Amino acid sequence: MADADTATLNPSAEDASADLAKQVLGPIAGNRWVQLAAGVTAMIVISNFQYAFTLFTPGLKTQFASVPYSDIALIYTLFILFETWPVPVAGFFIDKFGIRNLMLVGAVLISLGWVGGGMFATSVFDLYIYYGVLAGTGAGIIYIATVANAIKWFPDKRGLAAGLTAAGFGGGSALTLIPISSSIATMGWAGAMTAWGIGQGVVAIVAALILSHPPKGWLPKDWVQPKAVAQTRKEFSATQMLSQKEFYIMYAMFLMVCTGGLMTTGNMSQIAKSLNVFDAKVMGIAIVPFVATLAGVTNAFARIMWGGISDRFGREYTMAFAFALEGVLIFLMTQIAGNPIAFMILMPFVFLAWGEIYALFSAITGDVFGPKNASGNYGIMYTAKGLAAILAGWGAAAVAAMYAGSFSVPYYIASGFDLAAAALALFVLRPMIRKRIAGEA
Numbered sequence: 001m002a003d004a005d006t007a008t009l010n011p012s013a014e015d016a017s018a019d020l021a022k023q024v025l026g027p028i029a030g031n032r033w034v035q036l037a038a039g040v041t042a043m044i045v046i047s048n049f050q051y052a053f054t055l056f057t058p059g060l061k062t063q064f065a066s067v068p069y070s071d072i073a074l075i076y077t078l079f080i081l082f083e084t085w086p087v088p089v090a091g092f093f094i095d096k097f098g099i100r101n102l103m104l105v106g107a108v109l110i111s112l113g114w115v116g117g118g119m120f121a122t123s124v125f126d127l128y129i130y131y132g133v134l135a136g137t138g139a140g141i142i143y144i145a146t147v148a149n150a151i152k153w154f155p156d157k158r159g160l161a162a163g164l165t166a167a168g169f170g171g172g173s174a175l176t177l178i179p180i181s182s183s184i185a186t187m188g189w190a191g192a193m194t195a196w197g198i199g200q201g202v203v204a205i206v207a208a209l210i211l212s213h214p215p216k217g218w219l220p221k222d223w224v225q226p227k228a229v230a231q232t233r234k235e236f237s238a239t240q241m242l243s244q245k246e247f248y249i250m251y252a253m254f255l256m257v258c259t260g261g262l263m264t265t266g267n268m269s270q271i272a273k274s275l276n277v278f279d280a281k282v283m284g285i286a287i288v289p290f291v292a293t294l295a296g297v298t299n300a301f302a303r304i305m306w307g308g309i310s311d312r313f314g315r316e317y318t319m320a321f322a323f324a325l326e327g328v329l330i331f332l333m334t335q336i337a338g339n340p341i342a343f344m345i346l347m348p349f350v351f352l353a354w355g356e357i358y359a360l361f362s363a364i365t366g367d368v369f370g371p372k373n374a375s376g377n378y379g380i381m382y383t384a385k386g387l388a389a390i391l392a393g394w395g396a397a398a399v400a401a402m403y404a405g406s407f408s409v410p411y412y413i414a415s416g417f418d419l420a421a422a423a424l425a426l427f428v429l430r431p432m433i434r435k436r437i438a439g440e441a
Contacts, residue, residue: 171300
């Protein structure tokens with residue numbers, strides 16, 4: 001079946017309001033909720049590549065005992081960089097040639113990344129290539145393809161659809177972190193990485209065969225634009241988007257808010273040690289995988305909850321409130337040393353206030369610059385995550401090392417970033433966007 005992007009269609013207004021997608025793609029692929037479910041499934045698969053890294057670090061530190069932790073943390077940083085920086089190119093090809101072929105490439109790369117890392121890596125440098133470059137690039141392709149597909153299929157519920165899709169990435173790990181932790185305990189980090197790499201690759205390939213963009217000219221039946229959300233009537237190319245001031249405000253905000261959450265995700269084991277709670281257990285389960293599982297649930301729920309709220313109350317108001325809340329919670333993390341109960345309670349709320357960025361920034365990119373080129377445009381926006389990874393991974397670990405392993409100073413910086421982004425959303429971005437879109441009318 002060819003991607004719908006390549007179909008030649010000249011629908012009348014009546015056709016556009018009918019279910020044109022099912023006529024072109026069939027009853028399964030033409031159902032936008034099936035498309036959404038396939039995208040969420042693919043996101044669940046790639047979530048482990050980011051959120052399970054902290055479970056592998058103890059084994060990596062043992063095997064590569066002579067290597068500084070900051071060099072091991074660089075594996076995570078490289079994964080984020082390659083998950084984000086090649087994405088604009090992938091997004092361009094997705095918008096131009098369709099989603100399925102790129103998704104298949106991404107599925108193969110994620111599988112090769114973990115299988116190669118588990119079976120053939122004999123040094124940290126090898127993991128830079130397998131886990132960082134290959135798996136990172138594959139995950140980035142799948143991520144941008146599924147998020148942009150949700151934006152295209154749900155112009156009426158863009159925040160909710162982007163939130164549900166991003167929730168697969170943020171919360172999918174909640175289903176698998178404890179099983180992966182158990183696999184590591186019985187098979188070692190390398191055996192677990194190999195086995196899970198094969199299984200996740202197969203699932204991603206199946207999801208890829210379902211996904212397709214909507215036909216040209218398709219709109220959901222009885223579509224009504226959300227009143228609280230300003231949406232452009234224009235379709236901006238990447239070059240046109242880069243000429244707009246609001247892009248750079250959004251990019252800076254994404255970079256700032258992304259830092260604290262990525263730092264917590266990639267360094268949770270080390271943060272727990274610096275807070276003197278690493279050895280605690282909850283119901284017989286080590287506290288880090290237990291809390292990481294809870295955080296995965298709240299991270300996923302955050303994307304759905306805040307995405308839906310933003311459809312009703314507007315993206316910028318939602319951003320301002322959520323980012324300010326995150327700034328407060330990140331600061332509170334510095335005040336709970338030696339208290340495993342506080343760690344267990346506070347950490348999931350940190351992710352509840354942070355996870356929404358992947359729903360809100362993808363949705364607002366479609367709102368402000370149009371859905372047609374959403375894959376490429378959001379791909380460019382998403383590279384802010386790569387820059388944040390430098391601060392959050394290797395950078396945070398290096399700063400913590402200067403303070404005897406304490407993450408208090410990195411957390412102070414991240415909290416300031418969050419509060420600054422909240423102010424930008426409310427006082428700079430909102431009036432700028434609405435003035436420009438009002439001028440289009």
